[in-house]
Amino acid sequence: xxFTNKRFLVLILLVVCLFGLLLVYKIQASPTPTEHAAQQKExxxxxxxxxxxxxxxxxxxxxxxxxxxxxxxGKYYGEAKDxxxxxxxxxxxxxxxxxxxxxxxxxxxxxxxxxxxxxVKVEKVEE
Numbered sequence: 001x002x003f004t005n006k007r008f009l010v011l012i013l014l015v016v017c018l019f020g021l022l023l024v025y026k027i028q029a030s031p032t033p034t035e036h037a038a039q040q041k042e043x044x045x046x047x048x049x050x051x052x053x054x055x056x057x058x059x060x061x062x063x064x065x066x067x068x069x070x071x072x073x074g075k076y077y078g079e080a081k082d083x084x085x086x087x088x089x090x091x092x093x094x095x096x097x098x099x100x101x102x103x104x105x106x107x108x109x110x111x112x113x114x115x116x117x118x119x120v121k122v123e124k125v126e127e
Contacts, residue, residue, distance in 0.1 A: 061110040068105050088119055095121040
């Protein structure tokens with residue numbers, strides 16, 4: 001009986017140690033915020049600055065790529081690789097955002113060319 005309890009205790013201790021090692025590995029393997037921002041900036045530099053896109057319903061949009069630089073008071077601030085900037089609120093978009101944005105992420109911003117270049121949609125760029 002005592003031998004069985006010791007085995008069980010050793011097994012639990014081994015599982016906890018393995019979990020700890022896995023956690024340490026994950027923390028070391030994930031990029032730091034500075035590294036992540038640098039990776040995102042590199043991604044932004046590879047993307048085209050802008051282009052005109054047509055939707056299925058024959059609407060024309062001008063699409064720009066931005067990197068989110070700041071989020072404050074419900075406003076999102078972004079900068080393109082050419083230095084132009086954007087400020088928007090999610091409540092002002094005509095199409096809701098599918099997932100939340102974080103600082104450093106790259107977005108596509110779609111502007112309606114027929115309505116005075118109104119921002120209508122924002123989506124996150126997946127790497």
